Amino acid sequence: MTPRDASENDRDHSSSxxxxxxxxxxxxxxxxxGLVREGGLWSDxxxxxxxxxxxSDLVDRAAAGTAGEGAVLVAEEQTAGRGRLDRQWSAPxxxxxxxxxxxKPAEVPVAxxxxxxxLTGVAVAAGLARAAGVDTALKWPNDLLVKVGGEERKAGGILLERAGEGGVVIGVGINVTLRxxxxxxxTAGxxxxxxxxxxxxxTLLRGVLRSLEDWYGRWRAAGGDAGLCGLQEAYAAGCATLGRTVRAELPGDRAVVGEAVAVDxxxxxxxxxxxxxxxxxxxGDIVHLRPAE
Known part of the structure; x- marks a missing residue:
């Protein structure tokens, strides 16, 4: 997700x-x-x-028993949004x-x-392509990329957190009208x-959530087998990281440099x-993934 220090000016501006x-x-x-329907995934x-x-709010709601599978929580403004490794970010x-x-994918092995x-990245990219007419590429493992002036820019990201026994909360942040x-x-866009x-x-949120419901349903029906449900192939097709030489920085000051050739x-x-x-x-092991010098 895109980091940004929100100014007091932004906060005052958003009061109305x-x-x-x-x-x-x-x-x-x-x-x-448009989204909550009988037999559908989205419950609220x-x-x-x-x-x-x-x-954080949805994890707390799940722990308190006030949110079930398919609950969606949307904020007009986040003041303490988090990316991977607790990197802070916010936006106007x-x-x-x-x-x-x-x-709560109970029928899918935790592994x-x-x-x-x-999966969320694939769903977001597909939803945005249809609803916004923008080609969105995926930087492994959790960034959403768009082209601005011919250059790749980060326009959003994805964060997964466990939510008690048998649940996960997936957060998505997408820059829509950021000037x-x-x-x-x-490097942001x-x-x-x-x-x-x-x-x-x-329109964008409906498109993304419908796409996510579709892909989640396919993956769950396949018992989480990404190859069987077509997810592995779809991710590889949209992954901008593949084919590039990168430096993977790992804990303990260890690094691996090589060409990204596949997602297993x-x-x-x-x-x-x-x-x-x-x-x-x-x-879960990566600290940074950067182009190799």
Missing amino acids: RWSDLERPPLNAAALRR VDVVQRTGSTN ARSGLFFSVLL RWGWLPL AQELPVP SLALAGAVSTDRD GDGRLVLATGEGVREPVGA
């Missing part, structure tokens, strides 16, 4: 729901009507104006989609749950800067090193 007419609020009632859609972290109110979902962030002067770093045909966040059946990135060794790297 209509303070920025180019960034209208989400329509919670319409989202519930709750939109809050501001929170620290939708992931209503400039993006900041949401978390609670899933295969590592595919869930990758050039609001970018936290030159947004759907608007990538030329999206639509930045209507209601466990969702690990396989690096072909200069010594002719193929070394798989798990998302």
